[in-house]
Amino acid sequence: xxxxxxxxxxxxxxxxxxxxxxxxxxxxxxxxxxxxxxxxxxxxxxxxxxxxxxxxxxxxxxxxxxxxxxxxxxxxxxxxxxxxxxxxxxxxxxxxxxxxxxxxxxxxxxxxxxxxxxxxxxxxxxxxxxxxxxxxxxxxxxxxxxxxxxxxxxxxxxxxxxxxxxxxxxxxxxxxxxxxxxxxxxxxxxxxxxxxxxxxxxxxxxxxx
Numbered sequence: 236x237x238x239x240x241x242x243x244x245x246x247x248x249x250x251x252x253x254x255x256x257x258x259x260x261x262x263x264x265x266x267x268x269x270x271x272x273x274x275x276x277x278x279x280x281x282x283x284x285x286x287x288x289x290x291x292x293x294x295x296x297x298x299x300x301x302x303x304x305x306x307x308x309x310x311x312x313x314x315x316x317x318x319x320x321x322x323x324x325x326x327x328x329x330x331x332x333x334x335x336x337x338x339x340x341x342x343x344x345x346x347x348x349x350x351x352x353x354x355x356x357x358x359x360x361x362x363x364x365x366x367x368x369x370x371x372x373x374x375x376x377x378x379x380x381x382x383x384x385x386x387x388x389x390x391x392x393x394x395x396x397x398x399x400x401x402x403x404x405x406x407x408x409x410x411x412x413x414x415x416x417x418x419x420x421x422x423x424x425x426x427x428x429x430x431x432x433x434x435x436x437x438x439x440x441x442x443x444x
Contacts, residue, residue, distance in 0.1 A: 285333055288337050303317075354366065360405075
């Protein structure tokens with residue numbers, strides 16, 4: 236059985252070489268296939284299984300593709316991987332397209348997990364001071380910050396601290412995108428600056444009356 240599995244691994248590496256350098260290692264009684272440490276497929280008992288993702292779920296459910304089964308303490312568990320049949324092997328373009336979708340989806344999830352497991356102060360532009368300020372207004376983790384977005388998060392800060400200005404708004408936008416505020420796209424920076432100016436004009440106007 237091992238020989239059939241290795242043949243399938245090498246065939247997969249050859250067919251899907253356009254995705255990047257594909258490495259493999261033992262996992263769940265079979266072998267995982269990964270590009271730069273991101274697992275997007277499995278090979279078990281000589282068959283290739285692609286990791287389930289939103290974009291490829293339709294294709295596999297229409298074909299009633301079987302899931303990869305893994306036995307844990309004698310109990311069969313269906314893993315989130317769909318079997319690639321002969322018809323798909325013969326349609327290399329489709330196989331590459333579905334594999335790329337599986338890989339992209341796995342990469343997004345990995346980035347998301349990394350983002351979610353961090354503290355606010357670990358994000359670009361955010362100091363311990365800003366983290367404390369955000370916690371005071373109920374934003375205590377990166378997911379909540381992402382959920383609220385830069386503008387709403389800034390408004391929450393502004394309600395409690397009048398001194399919070401454009402710099403903090405841009406810092407929040409950069410943190411959400413995972414970049415230093417200096418490299419925010421010009422379009423994003425202009426839109427936020429314009430929004431901030433309008434807010435300041437409106438509130439300055441009211442505070443004078």
